[in-house]
Amino acid sequence: MPSGSIRSGRRPSRTCGRTMEACRPGGADARHVAHACGARLRQTLRDTAHRSFRGGHDMSFNTVSGKSLAAAVALLALGMAGTAQGATLIKLGTNFASPDQVEYQAVQAFKRYVEFRSNGEIELRVFAESLGGDREIFEQVQQGSLELAFPADGAIAGFYAPVQVLSIPYAVTTSPVAWKFLESDFMRELTADMLEQTGVRTLVTAESGFRSMSNNVRQIREPADMEGLKMRTMQSPVYMEMMRALGATPTPLPATELVMSLRQGIVDGQENPIPAIADSGIGEVQSFVSADDHTLGVQFLVTNDDWWQTLDQTTREILQEGAHLLANYSQALKMDKLELSIQKLRDRGVDVYLNTNAEKEMFREAAQPAVRAFIEEQVGTELVERFLGAVEEANASVYSH
Numbered sequence: 001m002p003s004g005s006i007r008s009g010r011r012p013s014r015t016c017g018r019t020m021e022a023c024r025p026g027g028a029d030a031r032h033v034a035h036a037c038g039a040r041l042r043q044t045l046r047d048t049a050h051r052s053f054r055g056g057h058d059m060s061f062n063t064v065s066g067k068s069l070a071a072a073v074a075l076l077a078l079g080m081a082g083t084a085q086g087a088t089l090i091k092l093g094t095n096f097a098s099p100d101q102v103e104y105q106a107v108q109a110f111k112r113y114v115e116f117r118s119n120g121e122i123e124l125r126v127f128a129e130s131l132g133g134d135r136e137i138f139e140q141v142q143q144g145s146l147e148l149a150f151p152a153d154g155a156i157a158g159f160y161a162p163v164q165v166l167s168i169p170y171a172v173t174t175s176p177v178a179w180k181f182l183e184s185d186f187m188r189e190l191t192a193d194m195l196e197q198t199g200v201r202t203l204v205t206a207e208s209g210f211r212s213m214s215n216n217v218r219q220i221r222e223p224a225d226m227e228g229l230k231m232r233t234m235q236s237p238v239y240m241e242m243m244r245a246l247g248a249t250p251t252p253l254p255a256t257e258l259v260m261s262l263r264q265g266i267v268d269g270q271e272n273p274i275p276a277i278a279d280s281g282i283g284e285v286q287s288f289v290s291a292d293d294h295t296l297g298v299q300f301l302v303t304n305d306d307w308w309q310t311l312d313q314t315t316r317e318i319l320q321e322g323a324h325l326l327a328n329y330s331q332a333l334k335m336d337k338l339e340l341s342i343q344k345l346r347d348r349g350v351d352v353y354l355n356t357n358a359e360k361e362m363f364r365e366a367a368q369p370a371v372r373a374f375i376e377e378q379v380g381t382e383l384v385e386r387f388l389g390a391v392e393e394a395n396a397s398v399y400s401h
Helices: 039-051 066-081 102-117 134-143 161-167 175-182 185-198 237-245 255-263 274-279 305-309 313-347 357-379 381-398
Strands: 088-094 122-128 200-215 230-233 249-252 269-273 288-291 296-304 351-354
Touching (some): 088 134, 102 313, 134 200, 161 185, 161 381, 175 185, 175 200, 175 381, 185 200, 185 381, 200 305, 230 237, 230 255, 237 249, 269 274, 274 313, 296 305, 296 313, 313 351, 357 381
Parallel strands (some): 288 351
Antiparallel strands (some): 200 269
16 A cells, blocks of 8 residues: 555655645644544544455555656656746646546636636646546645646545445436535545545545446446456446456556557446546447446545645635535536537447436346445445445435425
8 A cells, every 4th residue: 555545544644745836834734633523434434444455455556656656756847847927836637638528627617716716826737637547646646746636536445445435336326416415424524534544635526427338349238248348447446346246357447548448459348427438539439338327426626635734724715616616517517418428429320328227227236235245345334334324315305305
């Protein structure tokens, strides 16, 4: 495990990620105290931190990758180079690089808001698909070489195991329920504990769509159609376990290598939200898309907490306001984007199949028990039950009238 390991249950020592322009005296030793949360869940999370990845399930997250180290050196040089007119430089890493992607548009809206709201005193520079995969940009934030990143939940699991509960298949089933759940006490307590265990602060979470299967071999209507397919997954043990449960062979790859791997036949298929399939180039190298909506995708806008403690209150408020704008902007466009993306794929000749509720139930029965058992082994039964309880509360809130 890297220095941010939750195996020890101790908050790691961290390097300040300030640029020269952003350095301010008097704040370097400040320490954030995570907001109070329910005692039982907090204890469950603490216990989980001590248990996480015990028994060899660390998926080789032990060392800093060469890509991450190279990116850190480049970012350090950039931070020392200064910005136009003396503005404070803040760097944000993301793997959404296509202007057609809702998340890309949301990140750009965040950039515009922060720069406008600060009267040009902040320059927010976005690095899209240039600093490595989601795992690498999270690691760079944790190490302090990158101030902000926008990774997916699956990539965070290697640094903070409890986030794996979000990946239980077919637990959250609609966007309104997802939005309500992401604002729940459970999520606030989860991100507070992640801050304590990793030193990485979550500014906001946002739905990135429900994930669907695609491949170049055959249409996927039922679990038997997955048998023998080589499927790319995020670098997440949970997604790998789901593929195994469905009979496929999982191949973890960073997003930056996905399209080329599909084109070269290294893998047969992958899973992503349909808009990502349509806009990122995946849809140009895939023949079949199956909208089974197996898991909710969640993006985390995260920051290095040591760096955060050096900021004045006004700068923090601007970033927090912009973070909520990013999430709301992204989520507001999701439904229209889904319909447009399906049509875009069909216009390219891709066979897009919308799985029925009965078929989704077949997938749930095939995948959820194995994935749930795997996650319970990592994080404990109580945390899984609390997650499912929070989802049920979100369902009741949305559908109570």
